[in-house]
Amino acid sequence: MANINSSSENPKVDLQYRRKKNAEDMKKQVVSFVLMIFLTLIAFAAVGFEELSFGHFVVPFIVVLAAIQVVFQLYYFMHMSHKGHEQPTLFLFSGVLVALLTVAAMMTLVWW
Template identity: 55%
Template sequence: MENNSVHRTSVEYRRKKSAKEMRNQFLTFILMIFFTVISFVSVAYNDLFPSNFVAPFILLLAGIQVIFQLYYFMHASHKGHEMPMFFMYSGVFAAFLTILAFLTIVWW
């Protein structure tokens, strides 16, 4: 009797956790579609937005979308993904340093 109760509780817990995760993924998907539409609008209505604003704005929205995809669609926020995330962050840091070095060399 007690084993059946524990199993039922476990199933209910997994069901609630899965529903919450699915809700987060759906909300993230809607936000990414919204960011994409905003990017297209900022390019389409170039008379409303200055041209030196559009490129950094699109890059910012793209960076936000990368973070959303890593954490929600690739499940990087789950336990057990610390080492792959460490390597990804290390790669981003190395790319940042490389770009910074090249920009420094070009400007000086």
């Protein structure tokens, strides 16, 4: 009864599979975390170098880095990469699309 969703009748095989899967997930999370720290350091470096501040380069660059970090956090730390999370992912990205369209529409109304 405890192994209703198991792929085999041998609980030892399932335990080994789960351990392997958990190790892979942990490796992906550590790599994602290191990449996010690296992106944060790049953002700090972009703000720290006065040579890069010409032509309003820093603000859009930091916004792009922040968007990349949000995707990393949603995909790996919120477990959106796992099976069975397709519906919440669809709703989340649909909400992001609606928010972006709303901001674009309001900016268009203000500028015209």
